[in-house]
Amino acid sequence: MKAEAIVVGGGPAGLIAARELASRGVEVKAYEEHTVIGEPNHCAGILSVEGLARLDVKPSPEFIQHEVRGGVAYSPDGTPIRITGSRTRAYIVDRAAFDRHLAGQAEDAGAELILGHRVRELLVEENRVAGVLGNDGPVDAEVVIDCEGTAGFLARSVGLGPPERGVLSGINTEVSGVEVEPGMVEVWLGEDVAPGFFAWVAPMGDDSARCGLACESSDAKVLLEKFLEKRFGETEHTIPVRWPVLKGGPVAKTYGEGLLLVGDVAGQTKPTTGGGVIFGGLCAVEAAKTVCSALKADDCSAEYLSRYETAWEELLGREFSSMLAARRFADGISDDRKDRLFGSLKSSGLEGTLERLVEEGDMDMQSGVLRSALTHPGMIGVLVSSLGRLALAELRGLFNL
Ligand SMILES: Cc1cc2nc3c(=O)[nH]c(=O)nc-3n(C[C@H](O)[C@H](O)[C@H](O)COP(=O)(O)OP(=O)(O)OC[C@H]3O[C@@H](n4cnc5c(N)ncnc54)[C@H](O)[C@@H]3O)c2cc1C
Structure with missing residues (x-):
């Protein structure tokens, strides 16, 4: 089997990469290990209005659960600073539905999504990635875009990524039957609440919210229970889902021979908030543009593909370094x-x-x-x-x- 381009991972980075490649006429196969896109969902689902527009995703009731116009940040001693906007600034989205929306866009553009199929290995020939080894044997490709997320087994196998510094324990749950202020996201700081990061409350209406935290401690679940008790008293909540949150910025190198890294596996999340959907998606667009021109030039060498890193750095390099500076300062x-x-x-x-x-x-x-x-x-x-x-x-x- 053969494809011009292979995408590994059906999260937002992989689905946007597949959409952008297919819409530029590239024959692309995208592999996702789960049988359903978007599950399991570990995300708070806070996405900015501008971010969605930048990713060319129209806001839709299919995935939007709530609109956000401001927020309240609480200092460790509980002093609130309130910031209310005059317009909708962000949406709380159902990430599973959002990812399925992206999958629909990718398929409409002509990408082949292959679900329930784990890529076991990158095929390496003469020191370059030449395809993948999946459930049904080898699949050759001119280029592979690795969007496998934080675990990064494939990237690690060829000496790249995934992020190793600034990897936090993240945890998220949904509470119901509680009082929250509609339209206002809460951020709670403090070593007792979430050492090295913060806890959040993202309202999904006036009586339900997505709540979670990320922290440098391994006791994320204990801290979350403590936080829920402090914020709401006794609550009904869904089983918390744990997943790493990244605050350390991009990895040192995001390309190799026949290979690009995009999204969490490349550390392309905002160091201030850990949000990775928008930046990973923007980098996926840059990856697809580079792959298209590399295929036209018949050159998927590391030297050619390094243009991807130049492109995302031009777009986001200043943002990453400013946010890393702010994060380091806040942590200190x-x-x-x-x-x-x-x-x-x-x-x-x-x-x-x-x-x-x-x-x-x-x-x-x-x-x-x-x-x-x-x-x-x-x-x-x-x-x-x-x-x-x-x-x-x-x-x-x-x-x-
Ligand atoms: C608790 C928490 C809250 C968060 N809240 C927000 C938020 O509010 N806003 C925001 O923007 N970001 C948030 N994030 C971050 C966001 O979830 C990630 O940045 C984003 O999902 C990264 O997208 P991705 O496509 O790179 O990786 P992922 O979404 O992790 O997708 C990778 C996909 O690849 C698949 N895969 C992995 N290996 C293989 C393989 N070998 N073969 C086939 N498939 C494979 C995985 O199953 C997965 O579906 C949060 C993260 C956490 C943990």
Whole structure:
């Protein structure tokens, strides 16, 4: 058997890569090990309005469960900072339905999706990836796009990815019969809540929500139970699903001979929030563009395919480095200092300024809003009073300001 291009993995990165390849006339087979697309679902499902537009996905009741216009962040001592927008900023989506929507787009474009089929190995001939070994034996291809997600067995077998630093324990569940504010996502900080990251509440209506957390501890389940108790008291919730959340940024190399890495396996998630659907999808589009031109040039060498890395770095490199800087900084400040920062923001009346900066900013391309905050005179004052001049200088240094 043979295909021009093979995609491994039927998550968002793989499905968008398959859609983009097929819509450019490439004969593509996409393999997904599960028999149903989108299951098991581990995701909070928070996707920005701009992100969906960038991925060419029209919002549809097929997968949208709720609209988000703002959020409340809680400091470790429980001080809230509220940011309300005047428009819908994001959607809470049912990820399984969203992924099935992407699968429909890929099939409509002409991609062949092969479900219930695990790719066991990458076929390597003369030091280049020349196809895959699946359930039915070898399948040759000019190029393989690896979108296998965080586990990264295939990538590892050829000395690439997957991410090793910044891999957190993530966990997610759905609660019902609770009181939540519609349209407002909650973020809870604190070493007791979620060391090294945060817990979230993503409303799905006024009495149900998707809740979860990511943390550097292995006790994610215990921490989640504690968080649910603290936030809601006794709750009815679905069995929590555990899965790694990535905050360490892209891996060092995302291409090889006849091979590209896209999505979680390449670490293409936002270090600030762990969200990977939009950035993985954008990188999948770049991968498909590179593969098309490589096939036309009859050159799927690593040298040619390195254009993919150049392309995604041009698009997202600045975003990744800004968000990594913000993440490193947030990880380095203690709960006490976070409490002081939240307290100063409130007492100096800067919540409105923050709200305006966020309103004007982009949920995915966060470098703009991060830079605006770090150059705003009022914000600089708050950062100095709560964190000290040295910390501010360090933070501005991380952003080359
Ligand atoms: C708790 C949690 C909450 C999250 N919340 C959000 C959020 O709100 N917003 C957001 O944008 N992101 C969120 N993310 C991150 C998001 O889920 C991932 O970034 C995204 O799913 C990555 O897409 P992917 O296609 O790269 O990988 P995946 O979605 O993991 O898909 C990989 C697919 O490949 C298949 N596969 C693997 N190996 C093989 C093989 N050998 N053969 C065939 N198939 C294979 C897998 O079964 C899987 O279906 C969250 C993650 C976690 C853990």
